[in-house]
């Protein structure tokens with residue numbers, strides 16, 4: 001994908017703001033305008049405490065539940081190429097950890113909204129959905145959720161390069177929801193305001209004419225990408241913003257904003273947080289099977305896309321073999 005192709009998928013609000021910002025100001029709320037101009041917007045104290053309490057109760061019970069129920073083996077842990085197939089307890093046990101609360105930085109529990117109603121309710125909290133509906137000009141849909149116990153310590157990146165299971169790549173935003181007051185030494189979220197507005201020549205090319213990272217990209221390309229972003233930050237004199245929210249606050253960032261998880265200065269500190277990535281409902285992969293021409297056929301109810309369903313072991317083996325084959329066959333490109 002080329003930068004120009006990506007620009008063509010941006011929401012109407014964003015394309016209008018870039019071509020006629022006075023007109024856009026007459027149409028869109030100050031929050032959407034701020035988001036479009038800075039790539040980020042913060043809503044202090046808008047998440048209802050009960051929503052957070054319910055999710056936290058489920059989260060606190062998770063280690064016990066994971067040991068005894070179906071949840072065992074169904075929760076992905078990041079940092080593995082087997083992202084969705086990875087098994088949380090197996091991975092933690094391999095690392096000698098029997099309780100995810102003892103894990104160090106980098107632990108992500110993926111898609112808890114698929115298991116807990118409390119996580120679903122939080123992901124669809126009113127302030128998030130109202131904002132995204134205005135931004136996208138249509139109902140938003142959840143692509144994935146990530147639950148962090150401590151800092152991710154994730155290197156600087158832009159989400160669009162990695163999150164591209166949806167059909168309109170420019171329709172991408174994420175919510176950062178603290179589950180507790182975040183301490184400066186706990187490895188808070190760091191981001192660079194304005195870094196979402198790249199010119200075509202400022203995009204990193206993972207391969208020729210390709211601004212999206214795929215599973216086939218070598219580890220070295222990831223390092224080159226990090227160097228590229230650091231170079232841009234120096235060149236543009238962008239200053240880091242460190243997010244130190246209180247429980248109840250909400251931050252929403254643009255899919256192209258440069259951000260990451262900073263290093264923990266105190267390894268004992270938790271940084272419990274919930275991060276959700278969204279697109280417009282019509283661009284969500286789960287709806288792709290129902291697309292007919294310019295419309296949708298819902299004679300069958302929408303279901304989870306194949307890649308998000310828990311898979312039986314023969315399918316996992318077949319999937320792995322397929323990926324290995326792709327790696328050895330040149331010229332094949334895979335988007336998520």
Ligand SMILES: O=C(O)CCC(=O)C(=O)O
Nearest residue numbers: 152153154189260261275
């Ligand atoms: O919260 C963090 O540490 C970073 C999360 C993040 O970068 C992401 O989910 O894209």
